[in-house]
Every structure is written in structure tokens, then in C-alpha cells.
Amino acid sequence: MDTFYEALRLVAQPDVLIAILLASIYGLVVGSLPGLSATMATALLVPITFYLSPIAAIATIIAASAMAIFSGDIPGCLLRIPGTPASAAYTDEAYAMTRKGQPELALGICLWFSAIGGIMGTVSLIVLAPPLAEMALQFSTYEYFWLALLGLMCSTLVARSSPIKAIASMLIGLLIACIGMENPAGTPRFTFGLTDLLGGIEPIPALVGVFALSEVMRAMATAEPPRLPSRRFGSILKGMWALTLRYPRPQVRGNIVGIIIGVLPGAGADMAAWVSYAMSKRLSKEPEKFGSGHPEGLIEAGASNNASLASGWVPSLLFGIPGDTITAIAIGVLFMKGLNPGPTLFTDKASSMYALYIIFIIANILMIPLGIAMIRIASFVLRAPRAAIMPVIVLLCAVGSFATGNNLFLVVTLAGFGVIGYVMERNGFPVAALVLGIIMGTMVEQNFVTSLIKSDGSIWPFFSRPVAAVLAALTFAALLWPVFVWLSRLRWRRAA
Amino acid sequence: MRASGEGFTHSTLFVIPHLPMALRAMGPFLSRLRERSMTLLPADQLCMQLPDKVTGLFLVGVGIAAAYGGSLQPPVPGQQIGPEVFPMVVGIGLAICGALIALGIGHRFEEEAEADLAAHSDQPAPPERRSKAAIGLKVLLPPALLLFYVVAVDRLGFVPTGAAMVLATALALGARPKLAIPLALVTPVGVHLVFYKLLRVPLPDGLLPMPW
Incomplete structure (x- = not known):
């Protein structure tokens, strides 16, 4: 109980509370702008977290990402343009509701069930983390190697692209992580004689380049999204309680699916929403109503993506293996702030962990009033022309990357990764897998090489330890x- | 990686005008090939989209180079396993993936995902009639501006450099001067205030030191 009070004291600091509030507003605004994803919102925040206390830094990331995932639903509902990829799965359904003259209902569902989903995800984090931490204490390098690899493989599975291209993206990421001196021999590797590369590629400018700069580049080549007609909304939360009672099952299912997908290393909110929407349609009593503005799928998928956001922190905090791209960024911040992820975090820094749970709950509750306010001013915010937003983002990218190490080479890294991200995305190579590869590369290599040295070059121990064998089986x-999938489709087609 | 990516676009741009001449000389086989390549690269598509054969073979090259470069790493004395193992494993894996991509394996997954996404979102197609090269140059503007930042910021100072970047990006996105100029004057000063004053990032003063 003392730890809990200590955690409350940590969260009640004025800097933490201000950080939560400002980050929430920031997340709501950025998430609602089409093309600016929750990951990008988080990546641009990182340089600022450098200068905050550890708890305030984590709080900004949690608050901004949760809000951005919700507010991505707003342009989806009103314009049929998903604000973040996590909203894409049910954009049609929400827009159909708006066309039927019920935009309040669609937005209300997104808001209310997002908040509930987020809180359920937090509960899962609280319940799941301690027993898993105990298990994780038994892990050796073999298990960590498989776990990291499993995370990378999951990120390629969920990529909604050619699986081979996704694996290639991940391998490119691993290769980029090979650059520098941080390798088993401590000799410069793939540095091409450049001193700036001796320290390796900094992940944060790379991330900002891939997620933010390439988005600006894309804006250069695409047309401006249509303006939002201004409209007045009725009560947003009206009828939500009735819907909560009417659709208990989709809701619970959405939360559970979201939690499971979040806990899987590598799979995040986008995937949770797609899977939950598809599942809702398949298991519904009225599947024919889907697509015509039916609340059921919206409830399930809206809850699911927010639930996965919180449970994505489980593998990140326990193993340092990101649950999705947002937690991948968060892990970097955790390391920077001395909260190194790992099972001991829950024993040594228990009060910080409780503080993290409390922040999650606060952010999800705060989402409802701030979300309503955001919906009310959405037509105003969404009217901001792209030509006014993108230049600011370019400048913030430059300053933010520079600030991570006060080194101009980081801006070069940013520019390079902007181009890499853009070219890859254009050619169907999922960039999330690339980023996870870059971030986890050192960890995969260290565990791989240490394990091989321990076993004298034999690969047998990778499969002979029980937990390692299970993880290896899952990876394969x-x-x-x-x-x-391909074979079963082939058989199905032959039968048809 | 970056330089070679650009190299591909330039060489495709360079080759396309010369294709018909070569085709007349090389007969119907190549014209069939050209039809195929045209279906892969419709004229209205945005730049930098390359056929899978090109990206695949490029990755084979990168993979082999990485594996070879890795194998050149000096071993750790007295140990079998050193810094060479991981790049070799990854490089070989990448080369295999590249070969599979070049052969078009797994392409169907991509088509399905695209169809799914197209059915779910309503991104307006670009109504542009500009040439591909023009769009290509515009796309490369943001990274080019960042390189300009790297070169110029120490001499010009943060605020003037930032103002130039904001102005260029805004105008490229079609902003009227009425919006672009005030934006270029205000944004760098605001960013400087937050990052220099509040977050203490050492942004260079250059020609125009700020009063704080």
C-alpha cells in the first residue's frame, strides 16, 4: 500500500499533471489530422521528453498516444478519412452512420468505448505483468533471443502486405542495427570510415524520418483532403449507457482480442482493430447490417484498438520487446530515463510502475471530457490547411532530431530515413517492421551471439530448453x- | 541506400523515353514485356514506385554485400563467434527474400491488402497532370531542405534557416503568400523559444540572435 501512495505522490506532482494535460491536447489534435498517425505524434514528442522528469516523460507518451488513437476516429467518422491507421478498419461503418444523420452516435461510440477499452487494457497490464515478471526472471539469453525474434516475426505477420516484403523490411532494420561499434568485438562495423557512424544509427531520428518526414513527402505528392463542413453536434454521450448494456458481448470480446493482440510482441492497435471488426461481423447475429452504420462492429473494434494500446506495454516493460511501434518509442524513453525495461522493474521500481498504471487510468478518463471538446472544435481544427501544418512538422523534425544528441549528423540521418521510409512505403514494404528491426537489432544480436558463445557454437540449446522450445515453435x-494461408486457399479454390 | 534509391528512379526516367526505339529493333517479345511493365507502372501512379523485380534484385545485392562485408570483420581472438555472424545470417536472409520478391512470390497478399484498404478508405486520387519528374522533385523537397539546414544553420542561424524551410514547404504545398510568409516569420521564432529557452537545446544564433 505504501508503494501505491508513493505512486500517487509521484503522479500528483504539478509537472506530471501539466504534462498529461498538454500531451492529451497535443495527441487529440495531431491524431485528428488525417495522415498524422499516433506513432508520429509520439515520435515527435520524444525530444521533449528528454527534458522532463521520468514519470512526466512516460506520462506524456501514454496520454498522447491514447488520445491520438481515439481522435483518429474523428476524421474517419466525418470525412471517411481515417486519422490514424488504427481507425481504418471501421471508418466505413462510422461514416455510414454520419451519412444517416447520426454523427453524434458514431463519435460517441468511438469515444466511450475507446475509454472503456483503454481502462480494460490497463487492468490487463496490472494483472498480467507481475506473474509474467516472475516467469521472465527465469529467462536466459536463449529465451530472450526467441522472444525478440517472435516479436519481429509478429510485426511482419500483421503488416497487411506481402509477408516476404515484411520480412525483408525487418531484415533491413536488423542490418541497419549492425552499423557501429556496439557489436560483440567492439570494432567499427559497416561504418564506411565515417566517425559519425561509430555510435550506430540513432533510432529516434530514424523513427521520426520514417513516420513523420515521409508523411510530409507523401503530402507533396497527394491532393489535399476535402474540407470538413462545419456542423453543430448534439449530445455526444447520449445513449451510450444503453448501448453498453445492449452489446455486452462484442464489447468484452473486443477488449479481450485487443488485449491479446497488444500483449503479442510486435502486433499493435491497427491489427487489433482489423481483427476485431472482422470477428464482430462473423459472430454477429445481424451481419447483414454491417457497413450500413451498425454500432456493433464499431463498439468492438473501437474498444479493441485502445485496449491493445495499454496491453502493448506488457512485453515492453517486462522484456524490453515492443508490443507495437508506439511502445517501441516508449522503450527508448524508458532507457533514457533510467527505467530499464525488465522483470526487475516491478520489484526495484514498483512505485514507478504503479504510477504508470495510474497515469493510464487518468488518461483514459480524461479522454472523455477532452474528447468531447475536441469533437466540438473538430470542424475548426480540421479546417487548418495542410500547407500550414506540414512546414511546422518539417521544422519540428529537424529540431527534434538535432536535440536528441546536439549533432547535425542526426538531421542527415533524419533526411535519409525520410527517403528510405517513403520509397519503402511506395513499394509495399511495411515500415513498422523496419523500425522494430532497427530498435531490436542490438538486442537480437547480443542474445544470439552470447547464446552461441555459451553453447560453443551449437544450436541445440536454442531448442532444448522448454520455454525456448515453445517460443521457437511459435516463431516458426x-x-x-x-x-x-496460401495452401489452404489453394485447396479451397480447388474444391470450389 | 538513399543514393541508390534515387539512382533507380533516375535511370528509369532516363530509359523510358528510349524504350520505343529499342523495342522496334528487338521485336515482339520485348513489346509484350513492355506491355507488362506498363501495367505495372501506370502513368498516373506516383513516382518512386518500382517493379518488384527491381526492388527484389536490389535487396539481393544488399544482402550479398552485407554478408560479404560481415565476413570481412576481424574475429575476436580465441573465440569462434564474433561480429561477423549476425550480418552474415541477416544478409543471407535478405538475399533470399529479395530473390523471392523478384520472382513475385507473395504478391497476391499485397493486392488483397490494397483492395481491402481501398474499400475502407476514401483517399482522393491525385488529380495532378504534372509530369512524374515534377512530383518526384517535390517529394524530395523535405529531405533536401533538411540537408540545407545541416549546411546552413551554423552560418545563417536557426531562425533564418527555419524561416526559409517553412516558406519553401508551404509554397510547395500550394499555400498563398498571405499564409506562407506570416507562417515563415512566426514558426521558427516560436520553435526557437520553446527549444532554446525552455528545453535548452543549443540552437545556433548565426546572423539573427534572439533576445532571450
Whole structure:
């Protein structure tokens, strides 16, 4: 109980509370702008977190990402343009509701069930983390190697692109992580004689380049999204309680699916929303109503993506293996702030962990009033022309990357990764897998090489330890899954 | 990686005008090939989209180079396993993936995902009639501006450099001067205030030191 009070004291600091409030507003605004994703909102925040206390830094990331995932639904509902990829799965459904003259209902569902989903995800984090931490204490390098690889494989599975291109993206990321002196021999590797590369590629400018700069580049080549007609909204939360009672099952299912997908390393909110929407349609009693503005799928998927956001922190905090791209960024911040992820975090820094839970709950409750305010001013915010927003983002990218190390080479890194991200995205190579590869590369290599040295070059111990064997089986299953899908489709087509 | 990516676009841009001449000489086989390549690269598509064969073979090259470069790493004395193992494993894996991509394996997954996404979102298609090269140059503007920042910021100072970047980006996105100029005057000063004053990032003063 003392730890809990200590955590409350940590959260009640004025800097933390201000950070939560400002980050929430920031997340709501950025998430609602089409093309600016929750990951990008988080990546641009990182340089600022450098200068905050550890708890305030984590609080900004939690608050901004939760808000951005919700507010991505707003342009989806009103314009049929998803603000973040996590909203894409149910944009049609929400827009159909708006066309039927019920935009309040659509936005209300997104808001209310997002908040509930977020809180359920937090509960899962509280319940799941301690027992898993105990298990994680037994892990050796073999298990960590498989776990990291499993996370990378999952990120390729969920990429909604060619699985081979996704794996290639991940391998490119691993290769980029090879650059620098942080390798088993401590000799410069792939540095091409450049002193700036000796320290390796900094992940944060790379992330900002891939997620933010390439978005600006894309804006250069696409037309401006249509303006939002201004309209007045009725009560947003009206009828939500009735819907909560009417659709208990989709809601619970959405939360559970979201939690499971979030806990899987590598799979995040986008995937949770797609899976939950599809599941809702398949298991519904009225599947024919889907797509015509039916609340059921919206409830399930809206809850699911926010639930996965919180549970995505489980593998990140326990193993340092990101649950999705947002937690991948968060892990970097955790390391920077001396809260190194790992099972001991829950014993040594228990009060910080409780503080993190409290921040999650506060952010999800705060989402409702701030979300309503955001919906009310949405037509105003969404009227900001792209030509006014993108230049600011370019400048923030430059300053933010420079600030991570006060080194101009980081801005070069940013520019390079902007181009890489843009070219990859254009050619169907998922960039999330690339980023996870860059971030986890050192960890995968260290555990791989240490394990090989321990076993004298034999690969047998990678499979002979029980937990390692299970993780290895899961990794290979993830690798072979696309082949299985392809074969079963082939058989199905032959039968038809 | 970056330089070679650009190299591909330039070489495709360079080759396309010369294709018909070569085709007349090389007969119907190539014209069939050209039809195929045209279906892969419709004229209205945005730049930097390359056929899978090109990206795949490029990755094979990168993978082999990485594996070879890795194998050149000096070993750790007295140990079998050193810094060479991981790049070799990853490089070989990448080369295999590149070969599969070049052969078009797994392409169907991509088409399905695209169709799914197209059905779910309503991104307006670009109504542009500009040439591909023009769009390509515009796309490369943001990274080019960042390189300009790297070169110029120490001499000009943060505020003038930032103002130039904001102005260029805004105008490229079609902003009227009425919006672009005030934006270029206000944004760098605001960013400087937050990052220099509040966050203490050492942004260079250059020609125009700020009063704080």
C-alpha cells in the first residue's frame, strides 16, 4: 500500500499533471489530422521528453498516444478519412452512420468505448505483468533471443502486405542495427570510415524520418483532403449507457482480442482493430447490417484498438520487446530515463510502475471530457490547411532530431530515413517492421551471439530448453503462417 | 541506400523515353514485356514506385554485400563467434527474400491488402497532370531542405534557416503568400523559444540572435 501512495505522490506532482494535460491536447489534435498517425505524434514528442522528469516523460507518451488513437476516429467518422491507421478498419461503418444523420452516435461510440477499452487494457497490464515478471526472471539469453525474434516475426505477420516484403523490411532494420561499434568485438562495423557512424544509427531520428518526414513527402505528392463542413453536434454521450448494456458481448470480446493482440510482441492497435471488426461481423447475429452504420462492429473494434494500446506495454516493460511501434518509442524513453525495461522493474521500481498504471487510468478518463471538446472544435481544427501544418512538422523534425544528441549528423540521418521510409512505403514494404528491426537489432544480436558463445557454437540449446522450445515453435509458426494461408486457399479454390 | 534509391528512379526516367526505339529493333517479345511493365507502372501512379523485380534484385545485392562485408570483420581472438555472424545470417536472409520478391512470390497478399484498404478508405486520387519528374522533385523537397539546414544553420542561424524551410514547404504545398510568409516569420521564432529557452537545446544564433 505504501508503494501505491508513493505512486500517487509521484503522479500528483504539478509537472506530471501539466504534462498529461498538454500531451492529451497535443495527441487529440495531431491524431485528428488525417495522415498524422499516433506513432508520429509520439515520435515527435520524444525530444521533449528528454527534458522532463521520468514519470512526466512516460506520462506524456501514454496520454498522447491514447488520445491520438481515439481522435483518429474523428476524421474517419466525418470525412471517411481515417486519422490514424488504427481507425481504418471501421471508418466505413462510422461514416455510414454520419451519412444517416447520426454523427453524434458514431463519435460517441468511438469515444466511450475507446475509454472503456483503454481502462480494460490497463487492468490487463496490472494483472498480467507481475506473474509474467516472475516467469521472465527465469529467462536466459536463449529465451530472450526467441522472444525478440517472435516479436519481429509478429510485426511482419500483421503488416497487411506481402509477408516476404515484411520480412525483408525487418531484415533491413536488423542490418541497419549492425552499423557501429556496439557489436560483440567492439570494432567499427559497416561504418564506411565515417566517425559519425561509430555510435550506430540513432533510432529516434530514424523513427521520426520514417513516420513523420515521409508523411510530409507523401503530402507533396497527394491532393489535399476535402474540407470538413462545419456542423453543430448534439449530445455526444447520449445513449451510450444503453448501448453498453445492449452489446455486452462484442464489447468484452473486443477488449479481450485487443488485449491479446497488444500483449503479442510486435502486433499493435491497427491489427487489433482489423481483427476485431472482422470477428464482430462473423459472430454477429445481424451481419447483414454491417457497413450500413451498425454500432456493433464499431463498439468492438473501437474498444479493441485502445485496449491493445495499454496491453502493448506488457512485453515492453517486462522484456524490453515492443508490443507495437508506439511502445517501441516508449522503450527508448524508458532507457533514457533510467527505467530499464525488465522483470526487475516491478520489484526495484514498483512505485514507478504503479504510477504508470495510474497515469493510464487518468488518461483514459480524461479522454472523455477532452474528447468531447475536441469533437466540438473538430470542424475548426480540421479546417487548418495542410500547407500550414506540414512546414511546422518539417521544422519540428529537424529540431527534434538535432536535440536528441546536439549533432547535425542526426538531421542527415533524419533526411535519409525520410527517403528510405517513403520509397519503402511506395513499394509495399511495411515500415513498422523496419523500425522494430532497427530498435531490436542490438538486442537480437547480443542474445544470439552470447547464446552461441555459451553453447560453443551449437544450436541445440536454442531448442532444448522448454520455454525456448515453445517460443521457437511459435516463431516458426509465425514464419510459416503465410504458407499455410496460401495452401489452404489453394485447396479451397480447388474444391470450389 | 538513399543514393541508390534515387539512382533507380533516375535511370528509369532516363530509359523510358528510349524504350520505343529499342523495342522496334528487338521485336515482339520485348513489346509484350513492355506491355507488362506498363501495367505495372501506370502513368498516373506516383513516382518512386518500382517493379518488384527491381526492388527484389536490389535487396539481393544488399544482402550479398552485407554478408560479404560481415565476413570481412576481424574475429575476436580465441573465440569462434564474433561480429561477423549476425550480418552474415541477416544478409543471407535478405538475399533470399529479395530473390523471392523478384520472382513475385507473395504478391497476391499485397493486392488483397490494397483492395481491402481501398474499400475502407476514401483517399482522393491525385488529380495532378504534372509530369512524374515534377512530383518526384517535390517529394524530395523535405529531405533536401533538411540537408540545407545541416549546411546552413551554423552560418545563417536557426531562425533564418527555419524561416526559409517553412516558406519553401508551404509554397510547395500550394499555400498563398498571405499564409506562407506570416507562417515563415512566426514558426521558427516560436520553435526557437520553446527549444532554446525552455528545453535548452543549443540552437545556433548565426546572423539573427534572439533576445532571450
